[in-house]
Amino acid sequence: xxxxxxxxxxxxxxCLYDFANSAYSAVIIATVFSVYFARVIVGNTTGRGDxxxxxxxxxxxxxxxxxxxxLGAVADRAGVRKRLLLAFTTLCILCVALFGTIQPGMVWxxxxxxxxxxxxxxxSLVYYNAYLPDIAPPxxxxxxxxxxxxxxxAGSALGLVIALPLVNAKLWSVTWLxxxxxxxxxxxxxxxxxxxxxPGDVPLWRAAQDGIANxxxxxxxxxxxxxxxxxxTALFFYIDGVETTIFFASIYAATTLxxxxxxxxxxxxxxxxxxxxxAVLFARPIDRWGPKRxxxxxxxxxxxxxxxxALTHGKAAFLAIAIIAGTQLGTVQAASRALMASLIPxxxxxxxxxxxxxxxxxxxxxxxxxFGTVSHALGGNQRAAVLAVGGFFVLGLLLLQRVARRPxxxxxxx
Numbered sequence: 001x002x003x004x005x006x007x008x009x010x011x012x013x014x015c016l017y018d019f020a021n022s023a024y025s026a027v028i029i030a031t032v033f034s035v036y037f038a039r040v041i042v043g044n045t046t047g048r049g050d051x052x053x054x055x056x057x058x059x060x061x062x063x064x065x066x067x068x069x070x071l072g073a074v075a076d077r078a079g080v081r082k083r084l085l086l087a088f089t090t091l092c093i094l095c096v097a098l099f100g101t102i103q104p105g106m107v108w109x110x111x112x113x114x115x116x117x118x119x120x121x122x123x124s125l126v127y128y129n130a131y132l133p134d135i136a137p138p139x140x141x142x143x144x145x146x147x148x149x150x151x152x153x154a155g156s157a158l159g160l161v162i163a164l165p166l167v168n169a170k171l172w173s174v175t176w177l178x179x180x181x182x183x184x185x186x187x188x189x190x191x192x193x194x195x196x197x198x199p200g201d202v203p204l205w206r207a208a209q210d211g212i213a214n215x216x217x218x219x220x221x222x223x224x225x226x227x228x229x230x231x232x233t234a235l236f237f238y239i240d241g242v243e244t245t246i247f248f249a250s251i252y253a254a255t256t257l258x259x260x261x262x263x264x265x266x267x268x269x270x271x272x273x274x275x276x277x278x279a280v281l282f283a284r285p286i287d288r289w290g291p292k293r294x295x296x297x298x299x300x301x302x303x304x305x306x307x308x309x310a311l312t313h314g315k316a317a318f319l320a321i322a323i324i325a326g327t328q329l330g331t332v333q334a335a336s337r338a339l340m341a342s343l344i345p346x347x348x349x350x351x352x353x354x355x356x357x358x359x360x361x362x363x364x365x366x367x368x369x370x371f372g373t374v375s376h377a378l379g380g381n382q383r384a385a386v387l388a389v390g391g392f393f394v395l396g397l398l399l400l401q402r403v404a405r406r407p408x409x410x411x412x413x414x
Contacts, residue, residue, distance in 0.1 A: 010135045011144055013189040017128055018152035020186030021092075023159025024121055027179050028096060030246055031160070031268045032167055032261055033114075035254045041102055041110045044255050047375035050248070050382065054372025056111050057247050058365040060118035065362035068126050070212055075127055079197045085127035089187060092120030097180040100173030122361060129357075131194065155186070156272050160265050167261040218355045221345065228343040230402040232356070235336060236363040238299055238396025241306075242332060243360075244367030244389050248382075249322065252309070256382045257318055267319055271326035278327030282334065291339035292403060298332040299397040301325075306390025310383040339403075367392055 027033065037056075038049030075081035095117035102110040136144035159182055166175040223229050253259040253267065286294050305325045312318050340356050367389055375385040 006137075006140060006144070007135060010193055011147070013193040014128075014131055014135050014144075015148045015151040016186050017190040018148045019155035019158075020183045021089075021121060021124070021128075022152040022155030023162075023179050023182040024092065024096065024117075026156035026159050026268060026272075027163045027175070028117070031250045031264045032163060032175060033099065034247065035250050035261065035264065036172060037102075037110055037114060038251050039254065040104050042107050043104075044251070045380055047372070047378070047380035047382070047385075050251060050255075050375040050380075050385065051372035052107060052111060053114075053247070053251065054368035054370075056114040057118065057368040060115045060122065061361050061364045063115075063119050064122040064126075065358055065365070068123070068358055068361065070215070071123070071126065075130065079199050081127050081130060082191070082194060082197045085124055086191060088120045088124035088127070089183070090120070092117050092124065093180045093183050095120060096176050096183070099176035126357075128190075150276075153272055153276055155182075157269060158182075160269055164262060164265045167265060170261075215355075215358075222355055225343065225345060227403050228345075230399065231339060231343055232359050234396045234399035234403065235340075235356075236359055236396075237392045237399065238295075238302070238332070239336070239360055240363040240365075240367040241302060241389055241392030241396065242329065243364040244371055244392070245305075245325065246329075247364075247368055248371050248385075248389075249325075252382050252386065253315075253318060253322075255380070257313070257315055259315060263315070267322055270319065271322050271329075274323045274326030275329040278329065278331045281327070282331040286335050286338050291335040291342065292400065294335040295332060295339065295400060296397065298328045298335065299393050299400070301328050302332070302393040303390055303397070306386055306393060310386045310390075343403075 034053060038044045038053045042049035042052045044050060071084060075084050095113045098113055099110075099117075102113065132144065159179065162178055162182065163175050166178060222232060250259075250264045250268070253264060254261075259267065282294060301324065305321055305328075308321050309318065312321060337356075370388050370392075371385045374388045375382050378384050
């Protein structure tokens, strides 16, 4: 049977939003602003910058994790999904544009803007992802989802290329404005082309109540499937390690190894390419060997990466380690999604993947706090902090062994 025809205009608009927001994740979170915040705004000679940045990241993820189930229900049932997407997108863009008002020593103003910007970014993804079933039929959702990821990688690369000369010239305020403008320009097609929200069938307050009740039911369903419960527990820890690595890799490279801002941008470009290569290379082994085996192997690599990072003193060696870690970024996420799909009770795919997203966001709370606290407590010893984060990979690997190697999709709990 031939694939169902796609509305290419809507698909392109949807993918361009991923292109737009990837400049934020690449320049603000992964490379430039995180380092600038820790070293210039806060000061990081004793690890204080690590600690405050960890607090900022964790606070934003707690807010998103706690509000997403309720706001997701409100968006659909009250008919305000597009408006909430616009509101969260605007919040992120405005906060990034205001980063230029943060001066060295203005720690809590910077903290507030960083938290709100990341809440806007992470919160917008809840409503952005919800458009996928609307623009792609079931037989093409994997293709469209993958296309969005691919175009998102291109957005990260272009955002970094635009930022590189500004960073080298130390034009920090212009750098933040370029990210905000990039986000604005390439998100416009989505808001112009996607249809207006359908009228809601319940008022806002009732939709919020339904969201809370629905989340409790989904939690009960997830806990009622033993292998699913075990997998989500393991996922909570090892994905926290992955997210913490993303949040702190550039800060570590700059503070402990002396990478310049320009070198950080080039390093992240290399990591993006290696992540894309890794995702492609391990796509077939996930099906051939089973997703759990691939995750096991990936976590062994992550543990080795943590230990090697703590022991490495040269830039070239760290770059090699970062590229190896990059190959595992897409691998562990793709295999985890595949394993999750094999464990979901029949007929509960959409809501369980929504819960999967909540677990991923809430897990990104503990790691940044641990990294920042260990670094600050030991007078800025980031090597010890890296080893502490490596413990999340070890714990996740051990917990994962309680899950069957080739699980059969579960039946709904009775």
